[in-house]
Amino acid sequence: MRPEWKPNDRVALDMDENGVAHVRLIRADKMNALDPAMFAAIAEAGSALHDMPGLRCVVLSGEGRAFCAGLDLASMGDPNRRREVPLTDRTHGNSNLPQQVAMQWRKLPVPVIVAVHGVCFGGGLQIASGADIRVVAPDTRLAVMEMKWGLVPDMAGYALWRGTVRDDVLRLLTYTNAEFTGTEALSHGFATLVDADPLARARAIAAELAGKNPHALRAAKRLFGRYLEAGTDEILMAESVEQQRLIGSRNQIEAVMAAMEKRAPRFDEP
Numbered sequence: 001m002r003p004e005w006k007p008n009d010r011v012a013l014d015m016d017e018n019g020v021a022h023v024r025l026i027r028a029d030k031m032n033a034l035d036p037a038m039f040a041a042i043a044e045a046g047s048a049l050h051d052m053p054g055l056r057c058v059v060l061s062g063e064g065r066a067f068c069a070g071l072d073l074a075s076m077g078d079p080n081r082r083r084e085v086p087l088t089d090r091t092h093g094n095s096n097l098p099q100q101v102a103m104q105w106r107k108l109p110v111p112v113i114v115a116v117h118g119v120c121f122g123g124g125l126q127i128a129s130g131a132d133i134r135v136v137a138p139d140t141r142l143a144v145m146e147m148k149w150g151l152v153p154d155m156a157g158y159a160l161w162r163g164t165v166r167d168d169v170l171r172l173l174t175y176t177n178a179e180f181t182g183t184e185a186l187s188h189g190f191a192t193l194v195d196a197d198p199l200a201r202a203r204a205i206a207a208e209l210a211g212k213n214p215h216a217l218r219a220a221k222r223l224f225g226r227y228l229e230a231g232t233d234e235i236l237m238a239e240s241v242e243q244q245r246l247i248g249s250r251n252q253i254e255a256v257m258a259a260m261e262k263r264a265p266r267f268d269e270p
Contacts, residue, residue: 005044008037008041009026009027010025010037010042011024011025011026011038013048015052015054018056018207018210018211019055019210020056020206020210021052021055021057021058021059022058023045024060024062028062028064028065029064030069030072031066031068031069032062032066033069033070033071033072033073034070034071034075034101034123035072035074036075040097042101042104043097043101043104046104046107047104050107050108053269054269055109055110056110056209056210056212057112057209058105058111058112058113059112059113059115059206060115060131061115061202062118065118065119066119066120066124067114067115067116067118067119067124068119069119069122070145071122071123085097098123098155099154099155101123101155102123102130103130103156103159103160105132108221109218109221109222109270110214111217113131113202113205113209114131114135114202115135115198115199116140116191117137117198118137118141119141119142120140120141120142121142122144122153125143125157128190129157129164132221133202133205134185134190134191134193135201135205136193136194136198137182137197137198138181138183138195138196139181140181141179142179142180142185142190143177143178143180144157144170145177146177147174147176147177148177152174153174162228164189165189165190169189170188213246213251213267214267214270215245215267215270216251219242219245219246220242222238223235223238223242250268254266
């Protein structure tokens with residue numbers, strides 16, 4: 001049984017009546033920079049969401065002037081950091097804690113939409129990259145920042161950017177830690193959509209998704225979790241298995257009837 005959500009001073013989580021959960025980074029005075037407490041709070045939010053009853057979709061955003069400025073430099077200089085759990089320890093399935101705060105959005109059973117504004121550097125960019133859909137303000141400042149501090153991206157960036165960011169562009173931005181804008185993020189593959197009000201756009205998309213067959217949404221997410229790595233035969237079979245479960249189900253029939261009758265569907269929860 002996963003733990004229930006407990007309010008804290010780093011992350012806020014609530015869910016509306018339509019099953020859309022909103023996760024907000026609320027360390028606004030530090031531009032939502034990642035310190036140990038922030039890492040823990042984000043991971044706890046993901047864990048609480050995983051089995052949350054009635055969950056249809058998740059919106060992720062940051063309060064204040066930035067989505068996330070990346071690693072908190074004060075915590076980076078803490079001499080006790082080296083005495084923590086080794087990064088090579090798999091503490092969260094196939095991930096360590098920093099990787100989990102980015103990978104968990106892919107691991108959730110429902111779509112995740114992130115709204116990015118202000119600044120999105122380093123670890124913040126990797127967290128945003130874990131979302132299914134990334135809505136970015138055009139004037140956002142983004143960077144694969146780690147090389148500036150003599151490090152490499154290690155919060156699942158290489159796994160998450162595969163298939164979305166062009167390889168040579170990713171190499172250039174990683175080696176140089178050059179900043180780019182939200183508009184450029186779209187052409188690079190870091191952004192799905194560019195919008196002057198990314199949070200409003202993310203919420204609108206989430207509201208639309210919340211009206212879809214929740215079993216079908218979860219099935220689609222499971223397929224997306226496999227299709228980049230699986231072989232053709234495995235993908236074809238996975239599609240057939242998911243579709244076989246959906247065809248003729250109560251929610252699938254309800255989706256058809258609601259569309260034909262031009263009314264809002266009334267779905268059973270997964």
